[in-house]
Amino acid sequence: MDYRENTDELAFRQRVRAWVTDNAPRNWRAETKTEEQMGALLRAWHRKLFEGGLVGLSWPTEFGGQGLTPTYEAILNDELGAADTPRVSFHAYLGRAIFTYGTQAQKQHFLPAMLRGDMQWCQGFSEPGAGSDLAGLRTYAELRGDKYVVNGQKMWTSGAQHADWCVMLVRTNRDVPKHKGISCLLTPTNVPGITIRPIKISDGSPETCEMFFDDVEIPVENRIGDEGAGWRIAMTVLSYERGPADIGFIATLKSTLRRLEGLAEETGRANDPEIRKAIARAYVVGEALRLNVMEQLSQRVAGKPPGPDGSVARLLLTQAEQTVRRLELELTGADALTGRDESDAFGAYLRSRTISIFGGTSEIQKNILANQVLGLPKA
């Protein structure tokens, strides 16, 4: 493989960089104090990206995408990460569930609005009793005539507070093995019976949500795929959740590392060999992540769908992020603990602990690698 970008990719990167300079909101962290402001910001940012022709780059053209390789998504994410823009709302991999498994009517109804940013989405998979054991989910959807009546609770639905719609997994059959009784519903978040409550994570931020369903009626035409096909849809969605998006993380890690090198200089420790080694070590693990992701990306460009080996990159991401945030905490020193630090190094450290949890814990990632890549027998 060639690690260099080709002429078209380079031109695209330059176009994105110029576009971001002209269009990205400035000073947005300081100016978004409330969740309402954050929701409005994310929606406006999504629409702006759409107007700039930067949404759905790797979606097929028949669904309103541009049919480009995942490399273009990676370049976009890299530039957005480097410019520290607001995050891109969760649409690309959720939309994949709709254009892979949806009916013609569902595609026409949802995909254009999803791309434009008129519909914001969240993912309702996990539950209080179904975390690592996702297939053990119990939120029940009972078919009554042409409606499902949904009761139960979802947890860790990040972005639900800003979402109009939720791609959710529900149990539609309790009498078959657990993986086979799951279906996938597209649920509006503003219908009667749904309550959304933010969950504060360890740094105090309302990073994610829980959702309660009390006799919520969902028309049967909002189901995607067959009844009982939910598990397969969920696995497709999850396999696309990572990949090019990780490049955005890498850009953030790179700029954080540069900031930490400056911090070492300012605090007079730039000549301490132990500090120099720790900084270089953070660079090295970041490079291991970047280069592994690039290889996986090149396989995707060559047409290989994402598979269980994506868990390698996920664990490398965890290693890189947690290494950098530990280093940041160390370099910030006592200020991180006394409230004098304005860079929020302690918050960043706590948030880095979630990386080995969300989207499948590190232990689950290792189970996936052991069983599906190494072929070891199930416990």
Next chain:
Amino acid sequence: MRVNTPADIASIDLDKAWRTLAEAGLLAMRARDGGAPMSSGVDVMFAVEELGAALAPAPLVGALLATELFTLADAPAALIDTLTNGEARYAIALSRQLDGLADASALAGVVCFGAEGANAALALKRDGEARYLVVLPLANARVLDGADPTRRLSAFTEAPVGEVVGTALSQDALDRWTALALALVCADMVGAMRQGLKEAVEYAKTRIQYDVPIGSFQAVQHMLAEMLVQTEAAASVTRYAAWSVDALGVAESLLAARTAKAYCGAATQVLSETLMQSYGGIGQTWEHVAHLRARRALFDRALFGDESHQLLRIADARMGRA
């Protein structure tokens, strides 16, 4: 030329192994054809990985690095031909800490790497600011009882009279050579560890305890999965380093190589320890291959500078010299 137990090493005909390398064209991979190497850095990486996987006792890395030194020093083409066709064999003289080419004026403690069948070793000679490649005869050299029995090391027993070859080596040329050296050593480590993981996984599927394969225990699964992650990451950084040897400027290529070596060096110690652990008691025995993999990997880890050595130079490259 695959090694599975220490006894295999003595039974392999090393001269024949050398001829096999020559006949397969492997010794000529980095010879120049119209200025460009015959094989890309990535192709050479694949070959070295294969020999690392086999724990092959053939000194391919040393031979490729010797050819590269003669080439960078503009040695006569006829002399280089004798290396690439396998007629002449040169070892690489290393500083006592194994972290770089030896200085020919201070040979105490110098170790010659890739010395199997070699009758001379290569070192550097300083003349003011200039550095030259010098050939040191290995007559009466003493074979060392090194940690890694799959690759012969030797030491000088008397100060040899060296002979300068070619023109002065620029810093750029030396950096290019170091980048290639680091990438090839990483490839050897990746090969040794990847094969080790493959074998450990097979063992975990077949070794029965408590009436089930030990590979069904989550503790064993996680150990092997972590090995997979570290091996794949090591392979990714190595591949980039090998690619960058031909594709990038010298500073970038050297940084990529140091990054790979720092990553592989740290990973390989944990990997070789975990490998020995994954076999339980049998993995601690002399007859078992696990310690041979660990020995090869731990020698590679130090060869041309360990993690600490590379990290400090990466910091120099990013933050300026301390």
